[in-house]
Amino acid sequence: MKKTTKVLAAAASVMALSLTAASAEKLTIGLASEPTSLDPHFHNLGPNNAMSRHIFDRLINQDELQRLMPGLAVSWEPIDDLTWEFKLREGVTFHDGTPFNADDVVCTVERAPDVPNSPASFGTYLKGKTAVKIDDYTVHFITEEPYPLMGNDISTVPIISDETGCGASTEDFNAGTAAVGTGPFKFVSYTPGASILVERNDDYWGDAPVWSEVEFRPLTSGPTRVAALLAGDVDMIAGVPTTDIGTLEGNSDIQLSQGVSNRVIYLHMDQFRENSPFVTAKDGSEIKNPLMDVRVRKAISMAINRDAIVDRVMEGVAIPAGQLLPEGFFGVSDKLDVVAYDPDGAKALLEEAGYGDGFAMTIHGPNDRYINDARIAEAVAQMLTRIGIQTAVETMPRSVYFGRASRGSPDGLPEFSFILVGWGAGSGEASSPLKSLIHTHNADAGFGASNRGRHSDPEVDAVIEEALRTVDDAKRQDLLAQATEMAMENVAIIPTHFQVNTWAAKKGLKYNARTDEYTLAIGVVKE
Amino acid sequence: MTDVTTEAPAAVAPVRVETPFQRFASEFFESKIATLALFTLIAIIVLAVLAPWITPQNPYDLAQVDVMDGRLPPGEEAFAGYTMWLGSDGAGRDLFSAILYGLRISLSVGVTSGIIALAIGMAVGLLAAYTGGRTEAVIMRVVDLQLSFPATLVALMLVAILGKGIENIILALVVAQWAYYARTVRGTALVERRKEYVEAAACLGLSNMRIIFRHILPNCLAPLIVVGTVQTASAISLEATLSFLGVGLPQTEPSLGVLIANGFEYMLSGRYWISVFPGLALLFTVVSINLVGDQLRDVLNPRLKK
């Protein structure tokens, strides 16, 4: 099998790049994490969403930079404060030959939020929205309040078929009988833990894929993944470990693709407890929570040498962060710079806040969630220890970590005092982190769901809420930027860096890196 | 086991009349490999014990570890001025210092958990073999239950409930290992118990205790030492594996196992020293423990005596 791919690849390079629909070429991709299901609505999770993009389409697509592009809808616009009109693409058929129309959209919107046993449902994006069929190719989405993020939300939901998909169970999708979409690839086979095989949809409405067949293989251990690529068992891998980037760069048989992601790694600080459980005086006695003091937070931010983290821990593959999303994203402020490394200034600020002798605390973080997460926590602890904040490090598997970080204390509140976390903005714009991380925790309104430091500032709350009501793009951009500036001024959280993702492929292949970290076969091109 | 080995060199002095201990020592030193292994092991233990006084860096003091020193190749000079003869790891720890400190932890974890597990397993195994009946049935079902419980799950649960820490890892390793000893002791003791000499001893009216400790136990010793050395060695490896799975010892106070697990990520990166040196340290330690254990078994086993 290995040999045939090699022969085919060699033949292909001889034939040059005549990408006719008849060319038969197989691509094998090593994935860093495995999708948990082929039911596109079962689990709203990165690997699942990436996989479902092969078989299913969305009304609106997100391109490599998460900009919205027409998908199964050719246009979408608000026709009044509470109604968005979607015009659907005509002449599209599902893999089983049935035509795509408004019925499929309506039934998708009904099924997606309500899949039995779903551990993470699409209800997050669909609640408060009703889909109404106007004619076969027009659908209205009706909301209860003005809702500017309609396009972003709808771009996450895969459209399934009214005939085969909407009545089907998750098991039917995994077995393949219901895995019938309009996407660029058709389902062939699914062996959990081993492989997912798809073949080209020759009737695809968009650009036909180069690859006649694509096999996805989950290779969850980093070094193993790299070894599989080097051994020629796979053509491309996702999630290249930062430690191996150096050697792969020097390998003439390998081609790397890199792109910044929408994920910021940041520190969250307990700003709601008078006595924080993991902050003490250096002798272990209880002290008043110093993290309530904005000067202390600022000092911590100044004590962190972000260039050192990027250069030494991330091996140069990350971007120092001064706000919630990297530049180029919607809602980013152009006035914010990365906080400069200034240990002396930090010490002076601590002195001014009355903590000249420092204090002791523990940084908690996951050790299997973000790129090099445990090492980043350790580097941060080293840096804080140098300005007199004696910092211990405790890292744990994400299964233990997130539960405790969100609600681990006896009264159901966040357990830790000082934590390392990451946030990927799935919507690709700044309202996502602002709403969840910065806004005051408010369960009824659904704000601050991941505000584990419980930072609370009514002024910034007001700006965020206004932005979420503002349909005008330019105005909303300004409001989001303004909210970000206010949050950074008050050091609500301390961003350290933006993750950069790396893909590696054998020579002659190139991956168009995506900010949403997805690995898509359509993004693999030949050079 | 450690007691015996550390006292052994004292017995080299030439004495005419041999005490049993001297006879044991002279038999032990007949094998050159075992002698070499014993001295390697002693050297490793001495180095580990003296680590705080002979290393240039305290790798557990975050104020002394600088991420800017990270991944330096062997022989480079650290920011603080000393030379890192074995290079540094990703966090900027001097590998020479880190390995010695890590040895301290790994050895104490491996040996402590081994001794506790051995004691528990031996007691339980003998009890089962000697009493038989209902007691045996219950004990052996508990052993079955225990053996089917993956160590990783035990460790993960303990970490979740108690938090990371050396005691919890030792606890997890004891829980993971005692059943092996119990099962081995019972298997051998079952056979021994029915041999003529035991039946003879019982006929003579010797007490159960005496029969167990004077007759059955010495004969279980050979397989126990085989299992014991293998288990101590694998306890050290298992600790590394737990670290590899993310539930081992704390990142900032790395044991040898944590260093190796960290080095795993660097195996393809061309920075060989981060994975090779801790690996070699582990290899030397475990191999010498086993060689010493092998020789001990040969010397101690009454039936192999010439």
Added chain:
Amino acid sequence: MTVFIIRRLMQAVLVVFLMSVIVFFGVNVIGNPVDMLVSPDADQADIQATIERLGLDRPILEQYWLFMKGALQGDLGNSFIFGEPALKLILQHMPATMELALTSLVLAVLFGIPLGLFAGLYPENPISKGIMATSILGFSLPTFWVGLMLIILFAVELGLLPSTGRGDLGTFLGMQSSLFTLDGLSHLFLPALNLALLNISLVIRLTRAGVREAMGQDYVKFARAKGLSTNRIIFVHVMKNILIPVVTVLGLEFGSLIAFSVVTETIFAWPGMGKLLIDAILQLDRPVVVAYLMIIVLFFVVINLVVDILYSVLDPRVRLQDHGQ
């Protein structure tokens, strides 16, 4: 004999029940999987809805009661992560692990017994010393380290064997396995060797110890005095003596090979149930963890039963009994 087996099987049921209790409550103590499962975009109401959908809002005793009710009807619950029945998932992954464990057991016996026999019969021979020294390497290095080394050496550097995965499956007597195709076997070799290394060393050492012990025993001396051929002494009398510890340990190891193939399966991306288990543990997929361990315990009890029966066959001095008679 029959009474003995029935009694042991009844005990097994009790053990499986106890296991389910321990694991069910144990996994529950570790934490709530929901915070890790939900999408980061989910708000508090979504999180609450998910908790209710998975039934995690009920009191733990009620959850256990529901689980038990299902279990008695053969339903061990649906995986939180995969949404499929836990039992189905495990059975789906079982063949891959079985063929891996069996192959490595065969490798252990194939390499271990002859080498151990040689080392035991000629203890002073330099080759024997070499065998013993090398066998120590087998359990000195952590499995994950050796596994990746094997991949680097045989797949990346030499290009002889595939690096990861299970390869093509063949069908024989209605069973699907990679044992039945050449491609499958080539995929199987490295992970099986990786898993077997520890056991090869173990078997070598046990065999050698047994041989050396037996050779000094009266019955062997007697047999020798009677003029029996060396071959007959070794293969009939000595073998019997060494097989007891070897069978015990291998019996134990077969179970642990299955239970602990976690690391090898992770390194070699082998789609077995060890990998399923570690993923389930890391994601707190309680139904899968509980079902997996219940099955493993059952499996283990059966293996132990077989080992005990083999004991009595190999050594008539051991009588089958678990009750004072």
